[in-house]
Amino acid sequence: MTVHCLASGSSGNSLLVVSEAGALLVDAGIGVRTLKRWCGERGVALESLCGVLVTHEHGDHSVGAVPLAVKYKVPIVATAGTLAALQRSDKRDFPTQALSPGSETALGAFGIRALLTTHDAAEPCGFRVETSSTALVYATDTGSITPDVRSACCGASLLVIEANHDIHRLRFGPYPESLKSRILARTGHLSNNAAADLVLGHSLEHGPASVWFSHLSEVNNTPGIVKAYWKRRWQEAGCAASPAAVEIAQRDSPSLVWRAGAQAVQKSLF
Numbered sequence: 001m002t003v004h005c006l007a008s009g010s011s012g013n014s015l016l017v018v019s020e021a022g023a024l025l026v027d028a029g030i031g032v033r034t035l036k037r038w039c040g041e042r043g044v045a046l047e048s049l050c051g052v053l054v055t056h057e058h059g060d061h062s063v064g065a066v067p068l069a070v071k072y073k074v075p076i077v078a079t080a081g082t083l084a085a086l087q088r089s090d091k092r093d094f095p096t097q098a099l100s101p102g103s104e105t106a107l108g109a110f111g112i113r114a115l116l117t118t119h120d121a122a123e124p125c126g127f128r129v130e131t132s133s134t135a136l137v138y139a140t141d142t143g144s145i146t147p148d149v150r151s152a153c154c155g156a157s158l159l160v161i162e163a164n165h166d167i168h169r170l171r172f173g174p175y176p177e178s179l180k181s182r183i184l185a186r187t188g189h190l191s192n193n194a195a196a197d198l199v200l201g202h203s204l205e206h207g208p209a210s211v212w213f214s215h216l217s218e219v220n221n222t223p224g225i226v227k228a229y230w231k232r233r234w235q236e237a238g239c240a241a242s243p244a245a246v247e248i249a250q251r252d253s254p255s256l257v258w259r260a261g262a263q264a265v266q267k268s269l270f
């Protein structure tokens, strides 16, 4: 499995997941023309995708999904609530595959599990995507870490986890109070603290995984803050070096690439 981060943040989110037997997108919050170019540059034609997984209907996760599904006859895989919200805003016919949080389905060569998340959308979810040999967990736009997300991380080699804001920076920053409350709510976005809690717990219990902290706020976070915070948390846990390969997904352009084989090497070196 190879995973490409195409974009991650409030102006667009999408992961391209490629295996020997097929490819899919997780979120499509980018215009179709750009998706076509970015996927094409990575050897994947949009018409060859086996599906587009959509976490929720907010535009930064879904703006390209329906146009892509209509034009290329690629199914959108999402919860019934998300599919209904997408169908309300675009009346065109497109192929769909509904999935309830906690349930699993096969999509081409991939196994897909929808994970309950808590966010101010119709029926949001995260995803665990697996092949016969590896798995990734994608959890973004969630105000809390649910048991679904936590248990899905077990055995996963790549965790793509929202680290939206530094709580102090958000509290004392320029946002209006109502927006601060929304972000901090259980149905808001995940803080650096909560993201680090999840990754730390996973690392100590299950050993190293690759981690991409994602969906960073442009105003209330920076890659430097996330890295420094993670490093501090890890050292406080009594360990000298980070056990996981921790990286930060960029907002507006393709950035990180993860390959299953490379991860296996990294794991054996630890």
Ligand SMILES: [Zn+2]
Residues within 6 Å of the ligand: 009, 010, 013, 058, 060, 061, 141, 215
């Ligand atoms: Zn978002």
Ligand SMILES: [Zn+2]
Residues within 6 Å of the ligand: 056, 058, 119, 121, 141
């Ligand atoms: Zn959202």
